[in-house]
Amino acid sequence: MNKTRVRFAPSPTGYLHIGSLRTVLYDYLFAKKSGADFILRVEDTDRKRYVPGSVEKLIESLEWAGLKWDEGIFTQKEIADDRATVTESVSYPGTFEAGEYGPYVQSERLELYRKYAEELVEKGHAYYCFCMPERLEELRNQQSAAKQAPMYDRYCLTDLSQEEINKKLKEECPHVIRLKVPKDEIIEFEDVVRGKVKFNTNTTDDQVLLKSDGFPTYHLAVVVDDHLMNITHVIRGEEWLPSTPKHIILYKALGWEPPKFAHLPLLLNPDKTKLSKRQGDVAVEDYTAKGYLKEAIINFVALLGWNPGDGETQEIFSMEELIEKFDLSRVHKAGAVFDIKKLDWINSEYIKRLSLDELHEKALPFFEKKDFYINAPTERKTDEYLKKVLAIEQERLAKLSEVGESNRFFFQDIDYAKELLKWKESSEEDTKASLQKTKDVLEKISDSDWTRENLQNLLMEAAGEKRGDLLWPLRASLTGEQKSPSPFEVAWVLGKDESLKRIGRAIEK
Ligand code: GLU
Numbered sequence: 001m002n003k004t005r006v007r008f009a010p011s012p013t014g015y016l017h018i019g020s021l022r023t024v025l026y027d028y029l030f031a032k033k034s035g036a037d038f039i040l041r042v043e044d045t046d047r048k049r050y051v052p053g054s055v056e057k058l059i060e061s062l063e064w065a066g067l068k069w070d071e072g073i074f075t076q077k078e079i080a081d082d083r084a085t086v087t088e089s090v091s092y093p094g095t096f097e098a099g100e101y102g103p104y105v106q107s108e109r110l111e112l113y114r115k116y117a118e119e120l121v122e123k124g125h126a127y128y129c130f131c132m133p134e135r136l137e138e139l140r141n142q143q144s145a146a147k148q149a150p151m152y153d154r155y156c157l158t159d160l161s162q163e164e165i166n167k168k169l170k171e172e173c174p175h176v177i178r179l180k181v182p183k184d185e186i187i188e189f190e191d192v193v194r195g196k197v198k199f200n201t202n203t204t205d206d207q208v209l210l211k212s213d214g215f216p217t218y219h220l221a222v223v224v225d226d227h228l229m230n231i232t233h234v235i236r237g238e239e240w241l242p243s244t245p246k247h248i249i250l251y252k253a254l255g256w257e258p259p260k261f262a263h264l265p266l267l268l269n270p271d272k273t274k275l276s277k278r279q280g281d282v283a284v285e286d287y288t289a290k291g292y293l294k295e296a297i298i299n300f301v302a303l304l305g306w307n308p309g310d311g312e313t314q315e316i317f318s319m320e321e322l323i324e325k326f327d328l329s330r331v332h333k334a335g336a337v338f339d340i341k342k343l344d345w346i347n348s349e350y351i352k353r354l355s356l357d358e359l360h361e362k363a364l365p366f367f368e369k370k371d372f373y374i375n376a377p378t379e380r381k382t383d384e385y386l387k388k389v390l391a392i393e394q395e396r397l398a399k400l401s402e403v404g405e406s407n408r409f410f411f412q413d414i415d416y417a418k419e420l421l422k423w424k425e426s427s428e429e430d431t432k433a434s435l436q437k438t439k440d441v442l443e444k445i446s447d448s449d450w451t452r453e454n455l456q457n458l459l460m461e462a463a464g465e466k467r468g469d470l471l472w473p474l475r476a477s478l479t480g481e482q483k484s485p486s487p488f489e490v491a492w493v494l495g496k497d498e499s500l501k502r503i504g505r506a507i508e509k
Helices: 018-034 054-065 110-122 133-145 162-170 218-228 238-254 284-289 294-302 319-325 340-352 356-367 383-396 405-410 428-443 452-463 467-479 487-494 496-508
Strands: 005-008 037-040 071-075 095-098 126-129 176-179 186-191 195-200 208-210 233-237 260-264
Touching (some): 018 294, 018 319, 054 071, 054 294, 110 208, 186 238, 186 260, 195 238, 208 218, 218 238, 284 294, 294 340, 340 383, 356 383, 452 487
Antiparallel strands (some): 071 095, 176 208, 186 195
């Protein structure tokens, strides 16, 4: 039996789409689970959509995600282990190709596509088409006016004689090669996710295979490459499902065995429309920029269309667990709603699991972008101070971009109306006395005893039955806010001097 081989075949259009991350993650999980080879191939034949630098960026994003592939295109680091066939990429300097089935960049395989396109013409499965864009546009307009689906009318197949064709070729008239889609046929295949899928070929247009610039279309290139690279499983988004009958027609025409197909459910906005840039971010880097952790993004994306089933309620999965539990046949058919609240929850779970040192390291770049941090006095920018702030915030953070946002009083001087200090019906005198009392308690605590536990114990003891009377004015004097973490936590972060200073100022008020 052939070795199982699965590929991720992105087009370099500028960034890693969150849907592509799901596809590549499922490729990876499937490969790990089944011991398959995992190949990265770059589909860069659509020159209009190509964005310079995006191939390199794409590889970096995949490396960032930690999804290792065995074959295809790599950056130097990736192929440090000595592979037999490493070559420097001609198209994308700074990247390397490794594997027996290269080149893994489609724009370097143009001769192959031409060869198969011409073979298809010879065998009568494809034909030259010399129609100019103007004619095609007019045809489309007529069809849409008559409420018909746009389809090429086969003018060049039926109305041109062989002599005319030869003459035009000799004169180098611009032309494409089109697939001659057989009429009145039912194309049927077994999709790993969707089960039996059927298409009537009468609704399938005579797809262009080779464009006038000599580049193949996706349809020709994907079939040729998946075949020549011995790919056994094609995992891709549902948006490619309507293309699959064309691919199957091509496999048949070329006398090749098609791979197994698994079409992953569409990603939907909460209103069930297709996930789009207009309703939110779609690039993976947008999410990391907002302070979502890699592990959380991957965990979330894994659940977009899959769960372990059998009443399992587990939602947090390590990569090892995903590999162990993932099963392609468990992928859902129904569209997967992209629920940002769920991502927030998963992210908060991962944030809780970080050590303080890790959290500090990851949060620092986000602090460094905030004015309240930039303008804070140096003693409130130390690692030690930030770690205290983070220790308080860790349990409540949904994403790292929120660090410090709701607790700016840790960094800035505060200002507030003196009414804030009053607890319920308390009088001004009571409030002042209460603040004086806390001040006395805190003054007696030495710097080395200034711990969260001590502060809590001593202040609770001083407050006795009437907690609010003591704790509210204290908390308000330290934060200047209606809502904040507890006064013990705030006092602990601020330290003895700053806490006493703030209480002193409140007493003056
Ligand atoms: N190049 C296609 C894309 O950009 C690949 C589709 C497929 O996997 O066949 O998604």
